[in-house]
Amino acid sequence: MIARAPLILVSLALGALLAASPAQAERLIVSVSNHRVTVTPNYSGEELVLFGSVEKDATTPANRSYDLVVTVAGPRADMVTRRKERRFGIWINTDSRQFLQVPTYLALFSNRPFDAIASPEVQRRQQLGLNNVLLTQRVGPDYADVVPDDAFRSAFVRLRKQHGLYREETSAVTFLTPTLFRTGIPLPAEVPIGLYNVEIKLFAEGALVAKTDTAFEIVKVGFEQFVATTARQNGFVYGLVTAFMALMTGWMASIVFRKD
């Protein structure tokens, strides 16, 4: 019995390998409608379209039905979530949690509910759904994600959702033919600038069979961007110009409205 245990393990591993090898049978080909989105001063949101198709080869089992999950992640940043509590009759920030390098924008789209696509175990491993995405927190000296119903984590996700920056839609991906699919990627007005990664995962019979990724970039252009960059990089010059502008405005007003 004891001697046979490794053998069982090896055969299990072999079995897993064999099961995984058909995954090479499908290939995903995708493209987004625009790889560079420019945000102008009157930008009020936009929607990108992701198109793709599932390429099969000779080894692909016929009449396989597919599920697709698209994950769009914006530039990462550290964020703090604070909770207000009543102290001495007033509401003040008391407790806080720091989220480390989490996506500023995060969208998860699929063609049907995640529960129907894969088992909870696969959902967790493949980070399907906002509840399963890894959001690293600093908990004391450790770095870890917590359970999905943690107060800070759920508040964080809820607030990001309210701004349209985190979203999860389980009917957003449409299969036009059994192998051709499309989905829209909505980008709200307050979308963060930077590089966005799009990960596309193809599932069949509850298992991941293929994945690919693509990316697009969101850039701000024009005067506003110039001002924001200058303020950050040349604080001194920026302050000087602003102060000078204030003095000029005041001086002009005193001339325009001079009474004597």
Place this chain on the structure above:
Amino acid sequence: MQLYLPIADIPVNVFLILAMGAAVGFVSGMFGIGGGFLMTPLLIFVGIAPAVAVASVASHIAASSFSGAISYWRRRAIDPVLAVVLLSGGGLGTALGVWTFTLLRSLGQLDLMIATSYVILLTTVGALMFWEGLRALLRARRGGPVTTRRPGSHVWIHGLPLKMRFKRSKIYLSVIPVVVIGLVIGFIGAVMGIGGGFILVPLLIYVLRVPTSTVIGTSMVLTLVTMVFATMLHAVTNHLVDAVLALILMVGGVTGAQFGARAGQKIRGEHLRLLLGLLVLAVGVRFAVELVIRPEDLFTIRETGGTG
């Protein structure tokens, strides 16, 4: 017309901000104050982050006090010596204020600090002004003497050393209280985004006995310099000054101030003080209510950097 504010990072209606600037400018021209204590809260209520509001209003006050200071200078209603002594304290106070501001921001308690200092300062000063205005009004109605100045009376402040003669104001006074007042005004100005004129003017009149002929002009010089300094410091250390927002406010503010000044001349002094007291008190109470009622959402998110 929507416009995207580069630093505040939100789209705003230009005409709304312009109207706010004009309304506050009107009030400031009427009472001879900078109006920062009204402007900053208004911006916060519109949805601009308190930190950005405080930093941007500083440059707006600089503009309005500069146009005021020019006209007072022409009328020789500024005491340059007094202004310089006040400024020596004001500069230090502003630097301390911006430093405190940065510290509180990193601790996550800046918004609370801004709100509570508004509550404390505005309700106290507002209630005092209102009370003083009411008393003066009653006294005037009874036909008694309107003046609140008691020449010749000495308080402990007049016994301090390092005395100096301020020629244009015709006062002989220790520099210590002058520097301290400058320091306090500079500090709260930088932390709260107010020029401090509405506190400075009563302090100069009642504590230092500066004559009314030079008090407003001199206080404007202090406001002007501390606010220019605060703008610079906020821009360099916190990168929070929104120049686009500031420009819209300035244009609205200086225009409104001219009409306000004309309206102010038609109202009697006691009424004016009573009104200003009520206004200050109202803003203070508004902030108090905000702190006491349960917020709609107990959680807030703030980015702490590291984008990339």
